[in-house]
Amino acid sequence: MTTLQPDDPALSEVIDECLEALKRGESIDDCLSRHPDIADELRPLLTAAVAMADVAPTRDDTTRRVAHTRFEGAVRHHLATNQRSASGRFSIRDWWNTRASGWTRIWAVGFASMALFVVLSTGAAAYASTDALPDSPLYPVKRATEHARLAITFSDESRAIYHLELIERRTLELAAVAESGDQARAEELSRDVLKNIEFARVEAGYMEADVAQAEAVQQTDATGQLSDEAAAPTIAVAADDGDASSAEVTDIVQVRVDPRLRAYIEAERETAARAYATLQIAHQIAPPHMRPHVLNALTLAEQRYRTTRFPGEPAPISRTLFAQGVVRITDSGMTISGKLPFEISHNALGNRPPQDGDVVAVGGYVRDDGVLLVLRLYAFEAEGVVEDQIWLQSEALGRNEDVLFIPGFNVSVDDWSQVGPPATDQGSWVYVQGTVTDYGAVNGEEINLLGAGPILFPQP
């Protein structure tokens, strides 16, 4: 019997040959039968390889779709930016026009009835105003038409869906306004986005309540006949295995979802994803002073996407939250203050180190129980793709923890408090204000921020 040493190259060859065979669909036994003399050596190794392949990472479809959408946005921006150098200045208006036509088509399918209503009831001006930007004379007509339509939309479902459409419209307008530099208007639109998000949620809440009621009625109904609801498709969602009480739950639970509700939830996710992609691009090309306004809406869209869940779909154990903060650099240290609800990618810093009063991106994690906070401070390039630049990072355990630890830095948190409900699927708003008290290993040293220039950390 041949025995091969563990480090024998011949054994490596055989293992590789077997792995390839397994990938083609052979079984372990098939492979061992070709190498009976070293089967005992081979079997545990191939078993390990198969075990490893069995738990291979998988990516959920929605995540992939959203990521793909974001990437497409980046591609468009990249190509547009490249064309800009050839054809003069890139205009968000051009970009808006190309986007709007595509989306108009998309919405035309879902909202054909709306278009019909608009044409029939308020005439051609209202119809023509659908794409009007805030500085257009037709814009007030557009908004008035929206109000009118909402007033005569009665089902929870259509109202919720209509609010989603309004989110999309406001998002596009905000993107266009961001370039014009009209801060007041941008702020207003950013608030409108929030309002529509909340309204949509409220309507969806009614819808959910209706569905729950219908199901309760159905359960007491002894006819035994399947209703439409009972025949509703099921959606597989990952079960929460982080909770002791649900430790018995298998990996996948089947949740029956009312088809209307499901359609709404899918629409909400799609809307949030598209709004996010739009605003991300808008944020990149907006002048610096406009970015905070875009940021507000961007963070809302981001959070909306992250927190939209199917009934029964468990909350994530933790979520990443980023938002804007303000840097205060004084003789005694650097202060960061801001709200930390969402993810953002850029700031208005430009190619220079943080200065007093700068708006920077601050990020963190807040667990659903609201107790774990990770704080990061990022400085980014003014335009273009996010670079890894600076990360002051810290973690705090427990609500009463008053010292955040940043490796290399110590941050004393003067105050941080939760704003809003502590543990809802809306996430937790956390207000943080802190001071860097110890620059640790980098005391008195310069740290080079890629793309943002060096920053000198003061002596304590």
Next chain:
Amino acid sequence: MNQEPARIHSGAETSLTDGDIAAIVQQAQNGEAAAFGQLYEIYSDRVFRYVAYRVDSDADAEDITEDVFIRMLEAIGSFKWRNVPFSAWLMRIAHNRVIDHYRRGRLRTATPLDDAPPLASRDRDPQERVDTFSDLQELRVAMAGLTDLQRQVISLRFGSDLSIAETAHVMNRNEGAVKALQHSAIRALRRLMLPRNADAGETP
């Protein structure tokens, strides 16, 4: 108890030839948006799996995957076909992003948020030889016991589904060395699969 799954399901989802890929890459280099979309479709899962084997959480893997494609978008003009397959070039970017991720992560002292130890692993009969991983998290924990090169070879071969030749390109090593690394990685993982008590009984 030995209910081993019979085979490895290959993650390969494409039947495209090298020529097809070359054509798509060429279109992307010419600035055709649709070609970038195709490349994303073809490779994003493979990049994700590669990264997901190597970082602590799927969320990080998703972020890094996004980053990899942004880099690809910016850098595709500099990609020359020559002898390097596109997949190897892309995974090289992914590798660099993972390294960057760890460079940042090294500064982090607390445990990552997402790696609560898997519950199932505590329930095992300590005397039983374990032939499976209960989930990806458990595999990640085991993979932490590998050397960096071993982790890389596993991620490239099993995550990205690269061939030995492509893996050799990414790792800048010859094929024999890659096979030897693959072998040693699997052998090490096999050891790491055993529950602690049983493991302690084994001679190292």
